[in-house]
Structure formats: C-alpha cells, structure tokens
Amino acid sequence: MTRIRPIAPADHDAWLPLWRGYVDFYESELSAEQTALTWHRLLDPQFALHGAVAEDDAGLLVGFVHWLTHPATWSAAPYVYLEDLYVAPATRGAGAGRALIAHVEQWAQEHDAAKVYWLTQETNTTARALYDRVATHTGFVHYEIAVRS
Secondary structure (H helix, E strand, O other): OOEEEEOOHHHHHHHHHHHHHHHHHOOOOOOHHHHHHHHHHHHOOOOOEEEEEEEOOOOOEEEEEEEEEEOOOOOOOOEEEEEEEEEOHHHOOOOHHHHHHHHHHHHHHHOOOOEEEOOOOOOOHHHHHHHHHHOOOOOOOOOOOOOOO
16 A cells, blocks of 8 residues: 655655656756755745655655645636656556645645646656546646756
C-alpha cells in the first residue's frame, strides 16, 4: 500500500536520487546549487512551494510531487500548479502517481484553490495515460520564453 505524506528534512538522501531520475527523464541538467535551492524551498514555509513523498510498504521513498500556489486573473481563488511529479520506474503502475496527484487535489480543496493543473511532454505516453484518467486534457499548447539561461 502506498503511503503519501509531506516531505520532511530526513527525506533528503532518498529524495535526491528520485530528483535526479526526474531531471534525467526530461533530458535536462540542473546544478547542484539549484538542486540544493529547490530542496531548501520545499522545506521553508516562507515559500509557496510544497512537497509530498510516496512510500512503499517497507517505508522506502518511491516518488514525489512538488506544487505551488499562485493568484489567478480568472478566479478569486488561487490555482495550484503541480510542477514536478515522479515515480521510480521499478514501481510505476502500482498507484503511487495517482495517489500523489490525489494528495495535491485534496490539499488544493483544503486550501480553497480553484483548480490543480500541470504540464507534461506530448511523448510522455505512460504518464499521459494516467493523466487522461484523473484530469481533463484542456487542449492548450504550452509556449515559453527563457529569460535567463
């Protein structure tokens, strides 16, 4: 049975290889400094960045989710952006991803948010199969402009 709980300082050493796996999955690179900053922000209540982890029956971390809130122009209630979601490849399909998304949805309800939303790559077919079952594909196309490199 997958257990979802808030991320805690003691999770760092188990979170780090999952984080690296997530960054590698998206064929990206982040500096050690950025990874350390992300970890700090996840634990610092000054930031509107939140995290939860998925544990397996043995208490091993098998996944994580990170999200943030922001005000919206189309709603009086804030939106929740699910920024990062990752489940270790060996444990995919066992419900951790669904449980992590449900955790964020429950958190959003408890904090009176209007919606939870996220992005993924078109080619991420495994994850998209789950997303199509738990959410609505809105048809929007994502664009961005990098301001800093």
